[in-house]
Amino acid sequence: MSKRLFNFCAGPAALPEAVLQRAQAELLDWQGKGLSVMEMSHRSDEFVAIAQQAEQDLRELLVIPDNYKVLFLQGGASQQFAQIPLNLMPEGGSADYIDTGIWSRKAIDEASRFGNVNVAGSAKAYDYFAIPGQNEWQLSADAAYVHYCPNETIGGLEFNWVPQTGDVPLVADMSSTILSRPIDVSRCGMIYAGAQKNIGPSGLVVVIVREDLLGRARASCPTMLDYAVAAQNDSMYNTPPTFAWYLSGLIFQWLKEQGGLDAVKRINDAKQKALYSAIDGSELYNNPINVADRSWMNIPFRLADDRLDKPFLAGAEERGLLNLKGHRSVGGMRASIYNAVPQAAVDALVAYMAEFEQQHG
Amino acid sequence: MSKRLFNFCAGPAALPEAVLQRAQAELLDWQGKGLSVMEMSHRSDEFVAIAQQAEQDLRELLVIPDNYKVLFLQGGASQQFAQIPLNLMPEGGSADYIDTGIWSRKAIDEASRFGNVNVAGSAKAYDYFAIPGQNEWQLSADAAYVHYCPNETIGGLEFNWVPQTGDVPLVADMSSTILSRPIDVSRCGMIYAGAQKNIGPSGLVVVIVREDLLGRARASCPTMLDYAVAAQNDSMYNTPPTFAWYLSGLIFQWLKEQGGLDAVKRINDAKQKALYSAIDGSELYNNPINVADRSWMNIPFRLADDRLDKPFLAGAEERGLLNLKGHRSVGGMRASIYNAVPQAAVDALVAYMAEFEQQHG
Numbered sequence: 001m002s003k004r005l006f007n008f009c010a011g012p013a014a015l016p017e018a019v020l021q022r023a024q025a026e027l028l029d030w031q032g033k034g035l036s037v038m039e040m041s042h043r044s045d046e047f048v049a050i051a052q053q054a055e056q057d058l059r060e061l062l063v064i065p066d067n068y069k070v071l072f073l074q075g076g077a078s079q080q081f082a083q084i085p086l087n088l089m090p091e092g093g094s095a096d097y098i099d100t101g102i103w104s105r106k107a108i109d110e111a112s113r114f115g116n117v118n119v120a121g122s123a124k125a126y127d128y129f130a131i132p133g134q135n136e137w138q139l140s141a142d143a144a145y146v147h148y149c150p151n152e153t154i155g156g157l158e159f160n161w162v163p164q165t166g167d168v169p170l171v172a173d174m175s176s177t178i179l180s181r182p183i184d185v186s187r188c189g190m191i192y193a194g195a196q197k198n199i200g201p202s203g204l205v206v207v208i209v210r211e212d213l214l215g216r217a218r219a220s221c222p223t224m225l226d227y228a229v230a231a232q233n234d235s236m237y238n239t240p241p242t243f244a245w246y247l248s249g250l251i252f253q254w255l256k257e258q259g260g261l262d263a264v265k266r267i268n269d270a271k272q273k274a275l276y277s278a279i280d281g282s283e284l285y286n287n288p289i290n291v292a293d294r295s296w297m298n299i300p301f302r303l304a305d306d307r308l309d310k311p312f313l314a315g316a317e318e319r320g321l322l323n324l325k326g327h328r329s330v331g332g333m334r335a336s337i338y339n340a341v342p343q344a345a346v347d348a349l350v351a352y353m354a355e356f357e358q359q360h361g
Numbered sequence: 362m363s364k365r366l367f368n369f370c371a372g373p374a375a376l377p378e379a380v381l382q383r384a385q386a387e388l389l390d391w392q393g394k395g396l397s398v399m400e401m402s403h404r405s406d407e408f409v410a411i412a413q414q415a416e417q418d419l420r421e422l423l424v425i426p427d428n429y430k431v432l433f434l435q436g437g438a439s440q441q442f443a444q445i446p447l448n449l450m451p452e453g454g455s456a457d458y459i460d461t462g463i464w465s466r467k468a469i470d471e472a473s474r475f476g477n478v479n480v481a482g483s484a485k486a487y488d489y490f491a492i493p494g495q496n497e498w499q500l501s502a503d504a505a506y507v508h509y510c511p512n513e514t515i516g517g518l519e520f521n522w523v524p525q526t527g528d529v530p531l532v533a534d535m536s537s538t539i540l541s542r543p544i545d546v547s548r549c550g551m552i553y554a555g556a557q558k559n560i561g562p563s564g565l566v567v568v569i570v571r572e573d574l575l576g577r578a579r580a581s582c583p584t585m586l587d588y589a590v591a592a593q594n595d596s597m598y599n600t601p602p603t604f605a606w607y608l609s610g611l612i613f614q615w616l617k618e619q620g621g622l623d624a625v626k627r628i629n630d631a632k633q634k635a636l637y638s639a640i641d642g643s644e645l646y647n648n649p650i651n652v653a654d655r656s657w658m659n660i661p662f663r664l665a666d667d668r669l670d671k672p673f674l675a676g677a678e679e680r681g682l683l684n685l686k687g688h689r690s691v692g693g694m695r696a697s698i699y700n701a702v703p704q705a706a707v708d709a710l711v712a713y714m715a716e717f718e719q720q721h722g
Contacts, residue, residue, distance in 0.1 A: 005395030009402050012603055017389070020397055024388040028381050034366030034681060036381055038562040038608075041370050041684060074435040074564060075585055078599035082583030110584055196600055201399040203435060203564045203602025220581055222443030223471055224436055238439035239557055241564025241602065242373055247399075320395060323402060 006345035009323035010153055010298060011176070012196040014340040019250045037246045042239050047246075051234075054249030061255055062178075064185050064208060071207040071227060072235040072245050077103070077175045077194040079225070080205060081110035084171060084190070086221040088213060089115045089144040096120035096143040098163070101128050101152035102329060107173060111147070118143065128155050130290035134163055145169045145189060151177035151295050153197070154327045156287070156334070158295035162187045169213060176297050178206075179255060179339060181265035189213050197297070198338050200248030203241045255339065264339055271337050271346045272296040278350040284308075284357040302332035308360055309333070319352055321345075367706035370684035371514055371659060372537070373557040375701040380611045398607045403600050408607075412595075415610030422616055423539075425546050425569060432568040432588060433596040433606050438464070438536045438555040440586070441566060442471035445532060445551070447582040449574060450476045450505040457481035457504040459524070462489050462513035463690060468534060472508070479504065489516050491651035495524055506530045506550060512538035512656050514558070515688045517648070517695070519656035523548045530574060537658050539567075540616060540700060542626035550574050558658070559699050561609035564602045616700065625700055632698050632707045633657040639711040645669075645718040663693035669721055670694070680713055682706075 007014040030037050033046060040047045055070050064070060075083075084107075089095050094116035097108045100123045111117050121137035123130060139146060146165045151158040153176040162184065163170055169189025178193040185191065190209040196202035207227065214228040223229055229237050258264055276294060279285040279301050287294065287301045303309055309325075309332065316324050326334040337346055368375040391398045394407060401408045416431050425431060436444075445468075450456050455477035458469045461484045472478050482498035484491060500507060507526045512519040514537040523545065524531055530550025539554040546552065551570045557563035568588065575589040584590055590598050619625055637655065640646040640662050648655065648662045664670060670686075670693065677685050687695040698707055 003390060003393070003395055007396050007400055009400065012400055012402060012600060014400050015397065020389050020399075024385055027385040027388065028378065029364060032364070034364055035368050035683065036376065038381075039368050039370065039373055039375050041373060042563070044684075074437075074440075074602075076435075076599045079435075079583065079585040082585060086583070113580075113584075194600065201602075201604050202403070202600045203605055219474075222440065222447070222586070223474075224440040224443060225583070238437045239373060239555065239563045241435075241562075241605070243562050243604065244564055244602070322396065323405075 005320035005322050006341070006348055007322045008335045008337065008341065008345070008349070010197075010327070010334060010336040011194070012202045013336060013338050015201070015247075016251065016254050016340045019247065019254050022250055023247055038243045040242065042236055042242050047242060050246050050249055051240075054245060054252055057249065057252035057256060058206070061252060061261055062183065062185055062208070067211050068185060068208050069211060069214065069227075069231040071209065071230045072240055073205050073207055073230060074203065074241055076202070076205050077173055077192060078106065078110075080173070080192045080207070081107045082114065083225045083227070084145075084147065085111045085114035086225055087217045087227050088169070088171070088190070090216070091115070091218055093144045094118055094140065094142065096139050096146040096168070098137065098146070098148040099123060100131055100149055100157055101155035103152055103154065103173060103175070104149045107147055107149065120146065123157065126290070128157070129288050131157055131159060131293045139165065139168070143168050145171045147171045147173070149173040151297055153298050153336075154330060156289055156295045156298045156300040157293045158297070160292060169210070176336075176338075179261065179264070180268050180297055182261040195244060195248055197336075200251050201244050204244035204248060206248075267343065268296050268337070268339070271341070271343055272299065274343070274346050274350055275299050275335060275337065278353050282353070282357055282361075284361045285353060297338055298334060298336050300326050300330055300332060300334040306331065311360070312356055315356055316352060319348065321349055321352060324349075366681035366683050367702070367709055368683045369696045369698065369702065369706070369710070371558075371688070371695060371697040372555070373563045374697060374699050376562070376608075377612065377615050377701045380608065380615050383611055384608055399604045401603065403597055403603050408603060411607050411610055412601075415606060415613055418610065418613035418617060419567070422613060422622055423544065423546055423569070428572050429546060429569050430572060430575065430588075430592040432570065432591045433601055434566050434568055434591060435564065435602055437563070437566050438534055438553060439467065439471075441534070441553045441568070442468045443475065444586045444588070445506075445508065446472045446475035447586055448578045448588050449530070449532070449551070451577070452476070452579055454505045455479055455501065455503065457500050457507040457529070459498065459507070459509040460484060461492055461510055461518055462516035464513055464515065464534060464536070465510045468508055468510065481507065484518070487651070489518070490649050492518055492520060492654045500526065500529070504529050506532045508532045508534070510534040512658055514659050514697075515691060517650055517656045517659045517661040518654045519658070521653060530571070537697075537699075540622065540625070541629050541658055543622040556605060556609055558697070561612050562605050565605035565609060567609075628704065629657050629698070629700070632702070632704055633660065635704075635707050635711055636660050636696060636698065639714050643714070643718055643722075645722045646714060658699055659695060659697050661687050661691055661693060661695040667692065672721070673717055676717055677710075677713060680709065682710055682713060685710075
């Protein structure tokens, strides 16, 4: 009998149990067809239907306007860090980037290899504990685009507002926030997200891109990295990661069954409130992020005495609370509470934190 | 109850039933850890052990020398078509390519975007029904490498010999032949293969590259496409496709249980002999490929009257023989009989072919 524990991993992250059960049931024989989804030609009627349904459900969940393409690609957000300038920044051109933490800076470093990057705003002055308001930014009039990371998975900062960039396309790395609540896609020229947090398993990256931004790739852009080629071929220029695409489709269906993103937002709001309340109401735990800029998905916290880290983690594992260790660059703890992490997991964590504080506080 | 049919798909292709059963059994709870492999951090002890075991088993199966790195990447062979020149051909340099069919030409087209491609040998003069001997090639002394495709998945040609390229590294697209029989890795500078034929599910590409070829990437090469970066990071510069990697590891174990590649070669030899014999012994079926150059893995055949194609395919489906339709560029039929397609599948196909010929011949 399988025994499922509570998994707070930042990614690859927990998946909904109901989705895994369905994938398990049909792993050897998909809908009586006599083969696994993994064994189907990506050009078969069956797989094309799976792929199209997944796209349609994602469009419905995020209310994606018709003039946006949805691409199912490989290489993760890290490959997008190069793909974005290769597609959207002309040779010798420039782009504005906002630096709010480690993932922003990775995007900046890679883009700098392909053109002029203007760091138009930075959280550095706030030690990366707060997001600078747009009034503190220096956007360029001639930027090919403005790039930002709405949720910093490692630092635990999240924008609760959308930058205003006028006619300059806004590009958003939504890897760890997508599908956690409704968004207004039309505010962005492009959105991308590695799947392994709120979309599905690793090995898939979803790109949502406005059609007028297609067809601008540099001559030096590899064909496989050209968004226009992917769009023309319905993300099947070559064999796509079919199982990850299928599983993501199951997750989109599960999100619709939850009541869509309005309902998901309410659930996530309750989860984050419960955890931040537990942190803020204690003497032992601390989250350093400016309250208005706190992430709903990735909640880092430190213990007052870091010699308590090891016993805290050991006790958590004993209680089936997995992967609470913080990123090595930050230390302390981090609870990633993506869509697939239920309220019950947060409640169990909060109860354990109180118990631990009573013993060690 | 799941009912498994015989699947002759060219890729994504059949997977061993025993492997799918094991993946199914542990899909929600891997070895009592309380979570799926898909939900594990790629940097966890558990997943790193899975990944290392997979590499070690592949090294054992292919007898990969110690001075070769094994990389588990994304983007398929099509992304390699760009990655190879970006890593191995200097700016303004050139490389030799051998044209034996559609996949060779795709590699040639993409490489031509990054430098000078010399088509040093071509099967065109033989209408792509035979492989030109090396005495008919014009290799260049200053080529950065020689690229060839040992097995053409669509045309159904396979090299039964390895080109001699002296000090010039030989680069081989082994997507549809790798692991079908023993090879001498040391004859190649680099071998690559999309997983979705003989390795595992789609969304993974394996690269085996000699260490002295690392560190030559162009300045314009995206970080994610630089083999040296992948090698330095044990293929975890960013989140790899963990489930595909794990499943490939299960397949490597299954191949070892079969007795390794010597045993696999004997099984595949019997399968291909049975099918080619059925074709050659009939009046109705025909395979046009020069006998010495016939593929063991992908066997195209035509019916004497192509009005019989539809009834042939319909009858095959009725008997649970799936995906026998040939590639649209070739027409007719194609049976892909990779490692996971058992002798029983070939026997069933051969019996059906005889039955159909009796009725329609």
